[in-house]
Amino acid sequence: MPEGVLFIGARVVDPASGQDGVADVLVADGRVVEVGTGLAPGGAEVAECAGLVLAPGLVDLHTHLRQPGYEHKETIETGTRAAAAGGFTAVASMANTDPVTDHAAIVNEIRDLARRVGSCEVFPVGAITKGLEGESLAELGELVDAGVRVFSDDGRCLPSARILRNALRYAQAFDGVTIAEHCEDASLAEGAQMHEGLHSSSLGLRGQPAEAEEIVVARDLAIARLTGGRLHLCHLSSARSVELVRRAKAEGIAVTAEVTPHHLTFTDEDLRTYDTNLKVNPPLRTHEDRVGLRTGVADGTIDVIATDHAPHAVEEKEAEFDRAPPGTIGLETALAVVLTELVDPGTIDLPRAIEALSTAPARILGAAGHGGPVAAGRPANLVVFDPEAEWTAEPPYVSMSRNAAFAGRRLRGRVVHTILAGRPTVWEGKPTR
């Protein structure tokens, strides 16, 4: 594609510039050359985009790529290909690899591998504490020098207010660094298989109450206030957590928050079939919680929709419920789920969806080339999708794993092209590598 591509007649939705209207977009040499109407293709290939949406490529703030260490679940190659299939041009890969992403060598290895075999840009998340042990800080300075901007011990909650305090304080030595937290009180969540409530009691599965999350959200917000550090709260699951964040933001605390497509869609009632693909952590909660999460996305209390893409091998998930590991894959379905569950019913509009899936996570991640604006001179990281196309999520998936919570769901909205630095990673619905 040496001469570039001219996307003609797409609805360009670009929250970073506030643009939302039909336009042509010319891409060449890895960059956006021009955005306007009636553009001439010159030597560029023409992509007819009437009825399609063109937006900045999606950015996932919460992906488990599993490499190094768990290549039987996913690899950087397969995980980023799944990301591209879902319209993502960048993902933040979580630090619970083996070895843990707690020093620069691992960060460099992941990023190099992504450049060689990947289908999107990978921004490794660094561990907050050495080995995710929750005891002593990892060498955050070295990791920042290696390009890390977000730190998280995801999968584990920081065990004490003191270590969080130190992390938030220490990180203030560096520009634009965020400490991301998986909020879960270990004592209330011990052994839990799902949300505690009517359904856990009738299914005979040990539950954890929403308070397991809310206690830590409240603690973390207090420490963010104390330190003035930048805090990000991962995959919120409870309506009261959203309310706590809403109040903290009103107070001026530097906090951002995310929610997953599955928490926006399912509730604990959906576990009645013991479907291990719906076993996730934090657990799916109640109808009221789902309403609170959706409201949080609509009013901006929740900044980001992130997948928590968590691949597991078939034999790991095809087990007794209490033995199956928590997590669902989500990269390939995230956009369609947001369109189907939030945009179609009118909970949010399309620009807000793109903001939550691209612009906001790119800003938190420090992914300068992503998230828009879609403007002349900017790196061409774009997605083009058909907002009306209906499809059913079913195997085979692009991801190496099959543990999809959305399996069998009818979804609306399908990725047509994904453009990474001017080159298609998905073209006409098919991954290019």
Next chain:
Amino acid sequence: MHDVNAEDVVRILDTAESFREVGSRVIKKVPALRGRTVVNLFYENSTRTRISFELAAKRLSADVINFSTSGSSVSKGESLKDTALTLQAMGADAVVIRHSSSGSPLQLTRWVRGSVLNAGDGTHEHPTQALLDLYTIREKLGRIEGLRVAIVGDVLHSRVARSLSLGLVKMGAEVTLVGPPTLIPPEAPAWGVQVSYDIDGVLPKLDVCYMLRVQRERQRLEYFPSVREYARLFGLTRRRVGLLPEGSLIMHPGPMNRGVEIDSEVADLPNAVIEEQVTNGIAVRMSLLYLLLGGGGEVAPDA
């Protein structure tokens, strides 16, 4: 018991009644399931339930295979699914499964074609125990509807309490769960039952007092201070039995901790029907095997 209705229960109990008599014959056997194979797949030790199912199948002339998980492929790391597929390949018509994981019998139904009987799964359900209890209550008191039943003890961790509550409510009984608040699920009222923390206040109104086993292994979680205090507050003592109305039943799923949830002499009273429960268990399990395998029609396998 979640998925069956009152009509199913009556049919199961009525069928059990016709098998009850077989157990009192000299030759305790009928040919109903000759040539059919029943596998007992027990991932948890439960000699009582396994023997009961084994006798039930044998009295129906079925071939019975006991697959215990120690010393088998399971101890070599074989998954539940693979074990189930293996048993199916060997021609099992029904699998009776006891497992520490809630939901595993339902999962099993997705992997095998034959019938699956839940012999107790985790802290979820123990439907055959509930059915034999319902049978015993109906046999002794002539009805279930309108009876007042208390289930006393560790309801939180008890699959028996879940299944029996569901069954009793479906059959029109009034159920009260009694125990320390830490061992009663906060959501229990949604099952259609009452909750009380005062056994002495409940006993005088009962037709049936059903005592649950205190599961000592779960005490590490510190749901109550000591076995001694438990016995003092919730044990069915000689004194408390005096509060029960004339003609009411004392029941227990076994095995009992004499001196903890039930005093030894109370367990041996004439209105304690604990041994009858065991005897009736065989007839109820015969009924279920017969209805599932003998062309008796559809009954939800995960009942």
